[in-house]
Amino acid sequence: MAASAPLASAPVQTTRYERKREAILEAAAALFNARGLNGTTIADVAQAVGLTTTSITYYYRKKEDLASACLLRATAALDELLAEAELAPSPPERLARFTALYFALQADISDERRPALINFWDLRAIAGSGADGAASAFSDVFRRFRRWFTDPSGPALSRLAQNARAHLVFSAFLWAKEWLARFEPEDYSRAGERLVDVLINGLAGPGADWAVIAREPPEPHLSTEVSREAFLRAATELVNEHGYRGASVDRISAKLSVTKGSFYHHNENKDDLVAQCFDRTFEVIRAAHRDAPPSSGTGWARLSTVTAALVRHQLSSHGPLLRYSALSAMPEAMRPKLLRDFDRLSQRTAGIIVDGIADGSIRPVDPMIAAQLVTGLINAAAELRHWVHDAGEENVVELFVRPCLVGVFKPA
Incomplete structure (x- = not known):
């Protein structure tokens, strides 16, 4: 019977390992968001969680590996929301459902019921072995957004238009993290409803035609050199x-x-x-x-x-x-x-x-x-x-x- 003791302790060790790994990812995500990838060091993360640098490198050998893990964690969270939203019958309903879920997630993060997720702004600054995996996961999320614009029930769009609209919508959610702090977390759901209303219905009033006055792009006038x-x-x-x-x-x-x-x-x-x-x-x-x-x-x-x-x-x-x-x-x-x-x-x-x-x-x-x-x-x-x-x-x-x-x- 004594020989079975190590087997019984393995789940405890695994749980402890996972808890520590999650604490590292949470601290790293917050630091990467505040300082950027190149402005954060392994030592900064170690200090934030009360560990030595060597302890961090036991989990992630390089900073880039840690950043990639943070990005994979964030894309997994988005995948979970998209999977639920995809159960809705039509693309506009999927967008509305995803918006509700995403803004609820942001409220949970703001109220510290869920750990912070890394922003995606520094995605292309990542190098090393984990970079391809993080970029591939991000691209997979992008393709899931694009499916909303390939549905036969919607308008027939070229691949260029599908990609442009997927980037528009995906970016709108990433950008929302920057302005949501102006709201109380309990009002996030209402803010999401107002955002999705504009995304689906646009801004044009009755009888407003689409007519852009053609002008050359503005040029800065800061220097003649x-x-x-x-x-x-x-x-x-x-x-x-x-x-x-x-x-x-x-x-x-x-x-x-x-x-x-x-x-x-x-x-x-x-x-x-x-x-x-x-x-x-x-x-x-x-x-x-x-x-x-x-x-x-x-x-x-x-x-x-x-x-x-x-x-x-x-x-x-x-x-x-x-x-x-x-x-x-x-x-x-x-x-x-x-x-x-x-x-x-x-x-x-x-x-x-x-x-x-x-x-x-x-x-x-x-x-x-x-x-x-x-x-x-x-x-x-x-x-x-x-x-x-x-x-x-x-x-x-x-x-x-x-x-x-x-x-x-x-x-x-």
């Missing part, structure tokens, strides 16, 4: 792809085929350059709004025109804009002003929507949530070509902007 603009574009692209800390001086210099000496000739330091990337992004957004003043038409026409111009800018030779996710890894002292500027510009969009509701060109919706959907759309356009390789200035408005503003299940 071509080399200066090149530094800003290169830094923006690298921060979007690798995060703030991953966009090193060496990487920025290599992208432009210049020396580090040349970098410091044009820039005081990296913090100064990235701050100017934000300034450039804000100026582009302000320029788009200035080109569509209240006197230029209805709220619907202005919203369509501003959104189209900014999304086209993302895919133009002057793009992209700096992604909102770059804020999380910015130096603490710089964040309050940048957050304030982002909020003010989002409020401008909400103001256009309020004007449209008042003049009847936009149907009654929650203007803050609708503005956040539009802001998230513009932000997500920077990654559109990862999913829609043929997206460009000439077709992105029809592929990506129109479904957001008129409804994601409307015919192309």
Whole structure:
């Protein structure tokens, strides 16, 4: 009988192992969300859970392995919600069901009934053996969203349109995590209902035709030096792809085929350059709004025109804009002003929507949530070509902007 004792203790050891592993993943997800992949170390995670670095590496040999495990954990959570939502009979009902489940999950996380899940912003910054598995799991989730747009009961869409709409919807949920903190967790379900209403039914009021006033994408006017603009574009692209800390001086210099000496000739330091990337992004957004003043038409026409111009800018030779996710890894002292500027510009969009509701060109919706959907759309356009390789200035408005503003299940 004594020989059976080790077998009896195995479940206890397994449970202890799983508990510790879950604590590591939870702490790592919170740190990656706050600091970005390149701004977090194994030692940071060890300190957060009260373990040694060696103890962490017993579970995950490298930071990239840990990040991949966090991403697989997050995609598994989304897969579970999608599996339940897929039981609904039609694509709009599946979207509504997924929204309810997703916002309930976010409420549980906010109230600490469920552990935090990692954001997906740094997905492409992961290298190493686990990177392919994490990317594959993310792609599988994307394909499940895309199935909503291949259903025979819906409109016949090209593969380009299916991919664009799947990216639009998936990104809307990822972006929602950024603005949901403005609500009480008990109000998350109502916020989800208002979001899904806009996604399915769009914003256009009765008789509002789809007609975007064609304008060239706005260009920033921060410097007359071509080399200066090149530094800003290169830094923006690298921060979007690798995060703030991953966009090193060496990487920025290599992208432009210049020396580090040349970098410091044009820039005081990296913090100064990235701050100017934000300034450039804000100026582009302000320029788009200035080109569509209240006197230029209805709220619907202005919203369509501003959104189209900014999304086209993302895919133009002057793009992209700096992604909102770059804020999380910015130096603490710089964040309050940048957050304030982002909020003010989002409020401008909400103001256009309020004007449209008042003049009847936009149907009654929650203007803050609708503005956040539009802001998230513009932000997500920077990654559109990862999913829609043929997206460009000439077709992105029809592929990506129109479904957001008129409804994601409307015919192309």
